[in-house]
Amino acid sequence: MNDYLYQRTNHYFGQLASGTEKCGMEELKALGATHIKPGYLGAFFCANPRTIYDIVYRTRIFSRILAPLMVFDCHSEKYLYKTAQNIDWTDFLTLTKTFAITSNVADSNITHSQYAGQILKDAIVDQFRDKTGERPNVDKYNPDLQLNLYIHENKARISVDLGGGSLHKRGYRTESVEAPMQETLAAIILQLSGWNGERPLHDPFCGSGTLLCEALMKQCHIPAAYLRHKFGFLRLPDFDAAVWNQVKTKANGEIREIPDELIKGSDISPEALKAVRTNRANLPDAGNIKVRRADFRSLEGFENTTLITNPPYGIRLGDKEGTAILLKEFGDFLKQKCTGCSAFIYYGDTTLVKKLGLKPEWKHPLRSGGLDGVLCKYELY
Ligand SMILES: C[S@@+](CC[C@H](N)C(=O)[O-])C[C@H]1O[C@@H](n2cnc3c(N)ncnc32)[C@H](O)[C@@H]1O
Known part of the structure; x- marks a missing residue:
């Protein structure tokens, strides 16, 4: 029985651009989130599954909504690798699904964001190899599962990106000009x-x-993610298709x-x-x-x-x-x-x-x- 941090606590984190924190927190409140607290370039909040699907589908302001799987003290690369293997990655991935990792590291013993992401990738791939002899592939541009690794002051957080990628990509801008606005x-x-x-x-x-x-x-x-086909929450082990359909039908009906x-x-x-x-x-x-x-x-x-x-x-x-x-x-x-x-x-x-x-x-x-x-x-x- 899996028991990830977001399941135990209903806690999530939304990423925001600098200067948009107040707007972001107001939007979360309007969408039904509770316990909203500012964080570094974002906000922490609580939501039940129905509300979290709704937030991911409708938010116009957040660039990512992250569901934390685990938070742990992380002073070395070795420990990151070992601890990441405590997650049963078959809960999120199969051999036919692809994944990618965004990572940010600051003020920690591990100093390189990309390298930290690489270690997490190795932990996932090696776990699959040990179990099955095969590994799932990385797809940087259109992965089925987008993960996020954040390490600040030697505290690591591994999360699933519930939008499956940056939410600013609404899908309508199929043609662009020089200097388009996000x-x-x-x-x-x-x-x-x-x-x-x-x-x-x-x-x-x-x-x-x-x-x-x-x-x-x-x-x-029109919900901001109206044209989006892939959502990261579809890969969660407790994804509830019936609730998601209700959320989408209600939002589209408006x-x-x-x-x-x-x-x-x-x-x-x-x-x-x-x-x-x-x-x-x-x-x-x-x-x-x-x-x-x-x-x-x-x-x-x-x-x-x-x-x-x-x-x-x-x-x-x-x-x-x-x-x-x-x-x-x-x-x-x-x-x-x-x-x-x-x-x-x-x-x-x-x-x-x-x-x-x-x-x-x-x-x-x-x-x-x-x-x-x-x-x-x-x-x-
Ligand atoms: C920074 S871009 C706007 C980008 C836009 N917000 C977007 O997201 O694509 C500035 C625009 O001003 C237009 N422009 C430049 N001089 C202009 C003028 N004299 N009258 C009207 N448009 C002009 C350019 O063609 C360019 O598309």
Whole structure:
């Protein structure tokens, strides 16, 4: 009879990007988690099986939801190998299933994350070899079982990644542009903006449409993992297919249509327009994202609209000086042609904030994909 840590305690850990801890904890509460506590780049919480499936299916903000199998003091590689073999890996894997390991090590005797992952992999493979003479394969890109190893101050935690991989990969972005925004970041920006569908939303630098697709998903109540085929919880020994089907049916039953013309975007680049059209087609009610090709300077202006956008930024897109001029012009556009609107601008480079020439009402630092970004709110009177 298996008896893993998550089964004994109903304890889980959700991974978050820096600056999103408060949003993440609010989301967990809304989804029914209890005993929510902040952790390093994430949150600990409790949930019963029904709630945990629901959290994995619906979360827009967490990048991973982890179910801990065991936590132990771990001062050496040898001990990691030995202790990892206390898990009966046939509870999670068969020879026909593949697996992969993400690992993070900090402030510990074991110093290399990748090497620590390698040791865990060896422990799993050797256990299978000893029992059967054969071993399951590793598949880094599309594994059946995604494991996570975290060692901090010589305390190790081995977990199953319940989403089966990073949850920012929603599945709708089949075409991309340069410097696309991570889907979870777009979801957080929408959350922080407070946009609730009462006013139209426009993204004048829509690129591949990540903010628009996330806005549609949120407003139509499309579960964030709606297009996902593989979930890590399917590999848990106590996976309950009946409960999962009920959770999925209930969540999908809440999908609703939204008024026409609510979510719109524009971009100067034909490639971006092609990408956004392809991406929106992957979602239900896709026709509700209206896009057109336009330089923002040629837009007639906006009234009573929420502008949420991510203009080009020098670091990724090359030209810092050109970006500064473009932002100055965009600031003028907002002042002159967008009175009565609110604008939420995500800058991938904090030094660009002052180039807009408008004073933000608030700033919220948001790190993502190695960028030291910031979201600013502007009220345009
Ligand atoms: C940082 S990207 C936006 C990425 C987008 N959030 C996504 O997730 O794909 C900036 C976008 O601004 C567009 N752009 C640059 N100059 C523009 C202009 N003058 N008017 C409108 N769009 C412009 C680029 O084509 C690019 O797609």
